[in-house]
Amino acid sequence: MAWVQKAGGQKQPWNPAKNDAWLQSITNPRGKVYVGSPTQGTYWNVDRMEPSVFNREVQQLLQAGYRWEGDETTLSRQQQGKKSDETPVRVSILRDRRFNGYLVVKLPHTLDAEVEAIVTAYMTASPSVRDAIVSDVHGRPAGVLSAYGQRMASVAVRTGDIDALRRGVVATGLAEGRLDDPRDNLFVLAAVNDSASLLGTTLQAVIDEVKGLLPPAGVDGLQQFTQYADSEKAIEAFHIRRCGSGQDFLYA
Structure with a gap:
């Protein structure tokens, strides 16, 4: 998910840290997440031979306590006693x-x-x-x-x-x-x-x-x-x- 943040009229290129911060702004208020990307063939960046940004986003959501709802188009945060920064693995x-x-x-x-x-x-x-x-x-x-x-x-x-x-x-x-x-x-x-x-x-x-x-x-x-x-x-x-x-x- 490539995006550009504007600050003082200056465009700043996307980077993983900014994307993490953007996603955190959703997870903090426990917002529901609707997934626009297909879940098949999108977890791996073939050109870079590494997990994709989408994969990174999904894992960040899972680590924050989110779980898939049935058809893998929606994630919602579960009520649980764990701290959100605990490892989910x-x-x-x-x-x-x-x-x-x-x-x-x-x-x-x-x-x-x-x-x-x-x-x-x-x-x-x-x-x-x-x-x-x-x-x-x-x-x-x-x-x-x-x-x-x-x-x-x-x-x-x-x-x-x-x-x-x-x-x-x-x-x-x-x-x-x-x-x-x-x-x-x-x-x-x-x-x-x-x-x-x-x-x-x-x-x-x-x-x-x-x-x-x-x-x-x-x-x-x-x-x-x-x-x-x-x-x-x-x-x-x-x-x-x-x-x-x-x-x-x-x-x-």
Whole structure:
């Protein structure tokens, strides 16, 4: 969202700090936010290979206590006891029993939005905050993030949205080396790799776009998978099938 502030007749170019201040003027009085930008394909700046300004705005709203209302065209601020400056990135929620069987629940599902909030917050956070998030990812949360990666592989094919695939790769990279069974990520990466091919790109290309956000162990694990022979990383090698088509497409 590019805008220019006028002061004393002088035009001042837009910058992220000004945009943050403008958005803060909305969140302080708890105003409702109506989103004019599409939410598909707008979370990543392809030219700069970094999260988009829209992504930054959404994360600022989520951090201020806002939540999506159903159709993702409106955000409203929730009444809660938290201070608005607390970090919203609580990886511990992924331990909740609501995530039991998350991989196979209906797609899309409200749980996806909760995982996505963590992944996108991670992608837009400072390096120190990202490190803190990584330290909380092990066991159950890692399994949920890995499952989210496979679910986003399906979403990406359904919508043609490369952003969904990027988020899936980031989530899978966060889970790498932190799963109870490290082999679980191989199934996910097979689906992600296949999804990338259907979108006209490659898993390696997506990794290259997001590797600056991931811990070294995560990048290494993803890169190792790309070195497998085509037959070894094909979905058939992992007994995964492409099911359905269009909005019903699913890796299963």
